[in-house]
Amino acid sequence: MTGAPSLMREPVTTSGTIAVTNLRGQIDGLAVRLSRTGAGEAQGAHPAATAPAVAAQGAALIDLLNLRGHLLGRVADYEQAAALAERLVQAAPDDATALLARARSRATLHRFAEAAADLAAAGRSGADEATLDAERAVVLQALGCYPDAMALIRGAGEPRSGFTTLGALAVLHAERGEHGEAERLFDEARRRYRATSPFPPAQLDFRRGVMWHRAGDLDAARSWYEAARRRVPDYAPAAGHLAEIELLSGSPATAVALLRPLTRTSDDPEYAAHLAAALHAVGRVHEAEQWRERAAARYDELVLRHPEAYADHAADFWLTVGADADRGLDLALRNLAYGRTTRAHALYRRAVLARNRPAQAAS
Template identity: 40%
Template sequence: MIEPGRYTSGRIALANLSASIQSLELRRGREVAFADLLALSDLLFVRGDVLGRISDHDRAELIAHGAIVLAPATATALFIRARLAGRFHRFTEANLLLDQAVAAGYPTREIDAECAALLQATGRYRQALVLRERLAKDEPGIRTLGARASLLAEMGEWVLAEDCYAAALAADDGISPIPCAQLLFEWGVSAMRGGHLNRAEEIFSHLDAVLPQHVPGRGHRAEVAIARGRLDAALALVGPLLEVSDDPEYRAVYAQVLSALGERHAAAREAERAASGYERLLARRPEAYAHHAAAFFTGPGKAAHADIDRHSKEVTHGHH
């Protein structure tokens, strides 16, 4: 799928990303410029996505709000606010802000890309597809083709989606592995959702070769391993992520593996930690984390507590 040496080493790419963030942070300490703040926010969002760091997302949002204050035009400020609202799943707010940005004269192309994402997120696939196809035709690149592929996969058009993912990969003309890694992650997740576990494993293995530090990729690969009964492999994949990411999703997966291995007390302890993490996130960003939290509280979280309750009763009965 990807030729060896096609991209810069993942470790170097992440080091360069962090160096760019640090440089912009230092510059921000000396002078405040709109373009620098916007670039810093974007880079923090990228690092947060790759390393599963909610703290980076929080920092990115804070910096973006600083950029809004310095925005050169009202339309620009409205668009940044719309993009933030969309990222954190406040879709009604995002739509209203986009409408206002259009009325204020913000460029149509960027508006269309954001509109397509909102339409897809709210299940209006056919309308989203019209925009995705136009964007991909006007500027066929890894992001536009990849976005179209993910939409097709969500619509159940798996064969077309696979072709489009492959085309997106072929269109990548950069040397950084990060855009490719993000595409492979979306591709692997789409395969999982479609029940194509062998294909998902294959895609995640390519992602691991390109950017082994990609936390969500390893976390989802661990979920595939769980589904295939490969618990030791899942444990090896997800365990190290707890040292890198502050997202409770990976602790929840870890608890799920421990529970499946019969480590009831350890599983319950990790599930409690994951539950606390989700509760904090739900208090701050209910729209963004409601889906993941619900999946946890009705799945691994509930199962781990059931296991520990059952074990406690067994111990109590044993004493009698």
């Protein structure tokens, strides 16, 4: 099967369920230590001694919050990380660690121009150039500047045979539609993984699933999403994408079963929207409408607070489950203004076609 998992060496990692529990513990523990460090500074500890420790602990907590936000579909974690990053930089505006942490947090919420400004400031404050290049590559890739991103990834300091570099290159080639080269790099990255955390290989398998999902190979996409969930059973995006495939494949009841738990643990409206579609497909129209309304309200809220990050998802919602092509077109146009990527152009074209469809039907 094209793109399906092969009998390659499987990375040996710890239990994904235990790892998620430990992640929660790490976040709680760091938050307590950070509050104590901050309290000590407020009570008169020497700022020169406490500022680096606060920045280092805060940056670690920000990265863990963003990781949990991705794994469990928690927008609240992204927002908590962003708020903490702002406080860190306010307290130490010239600290490279704090600036790097805020850059990563801003990039997570698609505030790429501000993230780039933070990276420039971090460079002036003495941040490691290889670290800066790796972060710049993330921003450039998100904006569709693939050749520049690739050059930075290849020169970011880690050996070219390392898991991180190979994985980043695999995802970059996948986004460019270069599936053969992406597959080779995905395989090689998996072979090179030597750590015990289940999160990096699960994320890599998920991104491989996304590649085949976008290419229309639903069987291969399903296989990689399932591989990601075997490693981390609570991986919300993998479960959500599996539900999409089940819905497309004519198994809406299976999609409902996958989505219900996500709507209890995640505050991302994407899962509520997909649940509405799945419920409608199984004939539970009244319940479907309730979830559609819930998703609509949540998208309105997130577009207001984080337009760069959620305009595209909200546009897709209104073009499909939301059934409002005018709102979908407006949001797709806003999204195109934030970044003229290939996907942004494709979404805009979809929105224009959807908006014109009723007029064409009438004529």
